[in-house]
Amino acid sequence: MTSAETTEAAEPTGAAGADGADGAAPGPGPRALSWQRRRASAARFWRAFRTHRAGVVGLAALVLFALVALTAPLTVGSDVASVTAAPGQPLQSPSGHFPLGTDQFGRDLLGLVIWGSRVSLLVGLLAAVLSVAIGAVIGITAGHFRGWYATVLMRVTDWFLVMPTLVLAIALATVLSRSLGTVVLAIGVTTWPTTARLVRAQTLAVESRPYIERAKALGGGHWHIMSRHVLPNVMPLVLAQTTLIISSAILAEATLAFLGLGDPTVVSWGGLLQDAREAGAVSSGDWWYLVPPGIAIAVVALAFTLCGRAVESVLNPRLGVSR
Amino acid sequence: MTAEATPSALDTAVAGPGGSGPAAAGRARSGRPGAGYARYVAGKLGGAAVSLLAVLVTSFFLFRLIPGDPVKFMTGGRPVSAEQIAAYRREFGLDLPMWRQFTQYCGKALTGDLGTSYQFHVPVTDKITEALPNTLLLTGTAFVLYTALGVFLGTRSAWRHGRLGDRFHTGLALTLYSIPSFWLGLLLIIVLSVGAGPVPGLFPTGGMESGGKEGFAYVVDVVHHLVLPVVTLVAVEYGQTLLVTRSALLDEMGGDYLTTARAKGLRDDLVRRRHAVPNAMLPTVTLIFVNLGRTVAGVILVETVFSWPGLGGLFYQALSVPDLPLVQGLFFVFAAAVIIMNTLADLLYPLLDPRVGR
Secondary structure: OOOHHHHHHOOOHHHHHHHHHHHHOOOOOHHHHHHHHHHHHHHHHHHHHHOOHHHHHHHHHHHHHHHHHHOHHHHOOHHHHOOOOOOOOOOOOOOOOOOOOEOOOOOEHHHHHHHHHHHHHHHHHHHHHHHHHHHHHHHHHHHHOOOHHHHHHHHHHHHHHHOOHHHHHHHHHHHOOOOHHHHHHHHHHHHOHHHHHHHHHHHHHHHOOHHHHHHHHOOOOHHHHHHHHHHHHHHHHHHHHHHHHHHHHHHHHHHHHHOOOOOOOOOOHHHHHHHHHHOOOOOOOOHHHHHHHHHHHHHHHHHHHHHHHHHHHHHOHHHHOOO | OOOOOHHHHHHHHHHHHHHHHHHHHHHHOOOOOOHHHHHHHHHHHHHHHHHHHHHHHHHHHHHHOOOOOHHHHHHOOOOOOHHHHHHHHHHOOOOOOHHHHHHHHHHHHHOOOOOEOOOOOOEHHHHHHHHHHHHHHHHHHHHHHHHHHHHHHHHHHHHOOOOHHHHHHHHHHHHHHOOOHHHHHHHHHHHHHHHOOOOOOOOOOOOOOOOOOOHHHHHHHHHHHHHHHHHHHHHHHHHHHHHHHHHHHHHHHOOHHHHHHHHOOOOHHHHHHHHHHHHHHHHHHHHHHHHHHHHHHHOHHHHHHOOOOOHHHHHHHHHHOOOHHHHHHHHHHHHHHHHHHHHHHHHHHHHHOOOOOO
16 A cells, blocks of 8 residues: 555656756756755646645635634634623524524634634644654654564554554543643544554665665765655655544544543533533534534544545555545 | 544555565465464464553553542542541552552453442443443444445445546545544434424434333334434444445456456456455455454444443443543453454455465
8 A cells, every 4th residue: 555656756756857957057056956846846746636626625625724713813812712701692593693603601603613623723733743743753763773673663553553542542631631732642642553554664665775775885874864865755655644644633632522531621623512412402402503513523524534635646646546 | 433544544454464464475385285374373363462461451550540549439529437448448459559459450350350340339340241232232233234335335436436426425435434423423313313393303312222111122122222323333434444445446447357257248247246346355354354343442432422321331431430440441342352353354364365374
């Protein structure tokens, strides 16, 4: 699955032809040349990405949500989460004044959903970055250093892989104090093994190539080889993996918040669903309280999945048709 | 866990036994036919045993980190005398030093004794064996349905890939996969149990039985309670099976042997059923086993939402106390389910695919 094709996009070979013509003219130094190649490679990536309609739709949805989350302090303000300054009556159904109704404290649900996007997106992003960072470091080092070090690391990875992720995350969130950091940690620490496996396989593929041998012969140390040769080649894989893990991290955050293991002082989509359940929205049939946060979670998770799949199939053309 | 990136999870599922394949095949070449597989089995079983021990150790130490004195939770905040507290401590072995507690825990666990629950005052194994059949009923039913649905729709999608039906099913699977299972469960309860607008309450809101029924009426009652949780589980889980089946079959579809089969004049339907699907099922089988283990562990949310009296609901209850022995025991059971299923998949795979491990 993680074949050598993934590296294709990271290598400047494809762009070399186009750059060759420019390079013939005197002027661009090595630094300028490498930037030129990076730009060309990014442009090529974008052209390929654009052909995946689902990926573009996902990206558009993400940009929209990101804008909503970033501009939330201007549009709704942090007062929206205040229980004492609630503008409406408790549990009002949707009306002209409150388009999505109000919660059990009389707070505006539309404002809460908008405000909650900040925490949900932030935790999702941070947890995914943490998870992929752990996975990438362990994967690259386990692929680079052979011997007992790699054996021990891969045993640990395998052990984490068989652990039921949700159960372990719940356990960690229970054991540690209730805060956003805990949620990020619980998700990040339990989801990295898949990335480590993928990155290690890719590292092994890259390190068997002749140019690594050349780098070693020229005196390149471990750090040089890992950071300058292996890392750029596993980056595309890591990028695709991050996009996909964000979507599961957002779902996991909602799950933990719903189970009451999130930070009770902040507003998040999962927390809103828990509030709704505790307020008896289920038994009284107040569907309008439950629907918006759930849809928001689903749309963002789907958008990240669509983007991730598009990125993956751009970087790994062999999977392009099948996935 | 439901929250697992679709393709990445599949990669591992598929790469798992495949990855161990070449090495095992290399070893096998030297011995008698069959001896290689025996060694492979021994290796996998040994690995599983080590994993189970590691889980046992983790379950002990992880939950010791929960802040607070378990005796306080046991007494429920009632004023109790120092003697009573000491008696509680002795009863649950909490007066011993940590390493003694640990050796005692391991020793007992190896004989099948997981300790006594703080909140129910009965052996943990009793609580688990009591709840296990309920969980197995729920997950088993859902598992059979979503595997059948996923394989069926995945095959159809791949066979007619790019058409409207394929795009619809892939899109629907991805969408359902992105939905939090507990949210879907709550919505189903609101619409179909409580009743929204013109829809009357068709199904019970939770639990497993209404009570007071016997014989056939009891079975009907349980099935009636089973519908909504199963629908929720199937909806969020079938997408993964669909996508793996689809991509596995698409990988096979360029195969020369399919062209040969068509050239022989076989009907399209037979080419698919007899030739393409059996080969495409190989990676799917691994996923199916991994899923079965994961479903047992991932059922926590659905059981909590529907108040289903199973392991997941028990885990949630035990966590809120926190009832250490019960949490430890359940954690061990969940992890063991995943480990056992993964091992089974590893053992089965070389038998299904002669290219691997023999």
